[in-house]
Amino acid sequence: MKLKGAIHIILWPLLLLLVPCCSGDKAVGRVAIGERIPDFRYEDITGIRGSLGELKGRVVLLRFWADWCPYCKFEMPRINLFYQRLRDKGFDVVAVNVGQTRDVVEAFTAQLNLSYRMVMDPDGKVARSYGVKGIPTNFLIDRAGIVREILVGEIFIEDRVLEDLLRPYFPDANL
Amino acid sequence: MKGICLKRGISGPLLLILLTIFVMVPHGGCQRETATRCSYDGVEINPRYEVQFAMKDGTLLRFCSMACALQAFVQAKDNIETVLVTDEVTGRKLRAEEAYFIESSVVTVPHVNNRIHVFASEPEAVRHRDQFSGVHLPNPFVLFDPWREEMLGDKKLRIKIDPQTGLTRIIKGDPYIMSLQHFDPNHFDREGAKKAAGALLALLGNYLKVSVDELTLSGMEQIGGSWYVSFWQTYGPVIIFESSIGFSISPEGRISSVGALLHQAHKGLNLPTRAKLGLKEAEAIARAYLMKKEPWDYKLVAYQLIIYPRKGQQGAVDYYLAYILNFYYPEAYRVTRSWAGWICFVDAVSGDIIDLQHLIAIASCCMPVDDET
Numbered sequence: 001m002k003l004k005g006a007i008h009i010i011l012w013p014l015l016l017l018l019v020p021c022c023s024g025d026k027a028v029g030r031v032a033i034g035e036r037i038p039d040f041r042y043e044d045i046t047g048i049r050g051s052l053g054e055l056k057g058r059v060v061l062l063r064f065w066a067d068w069c070p071y072c073k074f075e076m077p078r079i080n081l082f083y084q085r086l087r088d089k090g091f092d093v094v095a096v097n098v099g100q101t102r103d104v105v106e107a108f109t110a111q112l113n114l115s116y117r118m119v120m121d122p123d124g125k126v127a128r129s130y131g132v133k134g135i136p137t138n139f140l141i142d143r144a145g146i147v148r149e150i151l152v153g154e155i156f157i158e159d160r161v162l163e164d165l166l167r168p169y170f171p172d173a174n175l
Numbered sequence: 176m177k178g179i180c181l182k183r184g185i186s187g188p189l190l191l192i193l194l195t196i197f198v199m200v201p202h203g204g205c206q207r208e209t210a211t212r213c214s215y216d217g218v219e220i221n222p223r224y225e226v227q228f229a230m231k232d233g234t235l236l237r238f239c240s241m242a243c244a245l246q247a248f249v250q251a252k253d254n255i256e257t258v259l260v261t262d263e264v265t266g267r268k269l270r271a272e273e274a275y276f277i278e279s280s281v282v283t284v285p286h287v288n289n290r291i292h293v294f295a296s297e298p299e300a301v302r303h304r305d306q307f308s309g310v311h312l313p314n315p316f317v318l319f320d321p322w323r324e325e326m327l328g329d330k331k332l333r334i335k336i337d338p339q340t341g342l343t344r345i346i347k348g349d350p351y352i353m354s355l356q357h358f359d360p361n362h363f364d365r366e367g368a369k370k371a372a373g374a375l376l377a378l379l380g381n382y383l384k385v386s387v388d389e390l391t392l393s394g395m396e397q398i399g400g401s402w403y404v405s406f407w408q409t410y411g412p413v414i415i416f417e418s419s420i421g422f423s424i425s426p427e428g429r430i431s432s433v434g435a436l437l438h439q440a441h442k443g444l445n446l447p448t449r450a451k452l453g454l455k456e457a458e459a460i461a462r463a464y465l466m467k468k469e470p471w472d473y474k475l476v477a478y479q480l481i482i483y484p485r486k487g488q489q490g491a492v493d494y495y496l497a498y499i500l501n502f503y504y505p506e507a508y509r510v511t512r513s514w515a516g517w518i519c520f521v522d523a524v525s526g527d528i529i530d531l532q533h534l535i536a537i538a539s540c541c542m543p544v545d546d547e548t
Contacts, residue, residue, distance in 0.1 A: 073394060106436075110344070110432050134538035136474075155322065
């Protein structure tokens with residue numbers, strides 16, 4: 001087991017009991033709801049370079065994760081389903097892997113057949129600059145680049161959560 | 176080079192002849208002429224758009240445009256040492272892997288209809304992209320193409336190879352790799368997951384080079400009707416750190432993509448699978464090390480005996496039987512830090528510290544609290 005990973009054997013039962021308290025933080029570090037998301041530049045695992053700022057005009061889910069975190073892992077395909085439904089309507093996902101290697105992320109992306117952007121943060125600099133203290137942490141950013149939700153912990157346990165989150169931005173979409 | 180539309184073409188043999196003539200011409204009387212003319216079509220080079228191939232034999236091929244360079248690249252890539260491109264804003268030469276490439280509506284070199292632009296600065300690239308309806312392109316001058324295509328029966332496979340180890344990293348099938356017989360998504364369990372892995376490895380064993388006996392299930396979950404299954408690779412009873420092989424199965428039983436991070440090199444090393452050190456000894460060694468580095472009353476929150484592949488500077492990998500120990504900072508200190516603590520890797524045979532990494536927590540509510548709080 002990968003272990004940063006043995007954590008999950010030890011803590012998983014406890015975590016399941018505590019999950020409902022994970023969401024709804026008003027602020028995480030330097031990034032707060034209602035404020036403009038700071039920009040950062042990246043090179044994704046396919047070699048394409050870009051920046052968060054370039055996605056202005058689209059609704060963006062910025063997600064910090066690692067593959068040893070069991071919640072992070074199985075939320076990823078669920079997010080992918082919504083990404084595939086909404087990408088042509090202006091939805092984007094930037095998934096920032098914290099502390100692992102490109103090899104790990106490449107294999108992980110293929111295993112789960114994910115199609116959204118995978119970005120590396122090997123030394124955690126980006127995560128720290130966004131005040132991320134635990135994974136998964138998600139920032140929902142509106143078309144103007146304003147942070148509308150900060151969701152910490154296992155959130156997307158059911159499709160309904162993502163539906164409720166995204167419906168205001170895509171009222172006409174078949175979610 | 177997908178997505179790059181070039182209007183002009185030239186046959187492979189003719190190109191080879193052109194390149195051969197260029198390389199073989201003595202650097203004497205012709206040099207003044209060839210120095211400023213395109214190695215591909217002989218047109219005079221505007222330095223602002225020049226591309227250069229520094230060849231392994233020490234020669235230099237110069238091209239008038241990205242379009243010409245890309246045509247030549249296909250044939251010449253095995254003999255190229257470095258590709259230099261030109262920042263069209265400053266005229267500065269830079270390595271292709273450091274540049275930003277934008278394909279836009281603006282033509283730079285009309286006789287080849289070149290629409291690929293090169294920038295050293297990302298803001299300049301973005302400005303051009305936004306102003307002229309452009310799109311970002313990945314570096315088209317990748318000297319090692321990790322992807323290859325092969326046929327497996329009537330299925331086309333796209334296979335990505337790790338450039339350092341030569342091992343298979345990704346296999347994608349067109350339209351899919353295989354279809355599982357008698358697959359029932361509503362009655363799929365651990366045994367079914369292992370059988371599915373066995374069937375897949377029976378088909379792809381030549382690429383993945385691992386047997387199902389070397390795998391242990393790390394997770395399986397049904398989402399949106401599909402099953403997602405992943406395994407760790409093991410050495411004897413011990414899991415190899417950050418190894419994985421996994422795939423998803425559609426409700427119809429089809430597997431279309433496999434991702435793998437597998438190891439081969441450890442197999443010839445006769446590694447031990449039983450620790451000489453006890454956990455308490457390993458913990459004491461790790462604590463002593465951490466106390467020198469950053470003295471706190473750490474809490475050991477998780478541990479595991481693993482095979483740890485440590486990459487050296489030249490890409491070679493050393494394998495260790497190791498304890499991986501996760502230490503958390505004390506609560507009061509942790510709340511002010513991004514990192515939750517340290518991950519310490521202790522050689523389970525010699526007791527040496529092999530590696531030390533920062534540990535990020537699983538999200539906030541799930542952090543363990545100190546005993547006294």
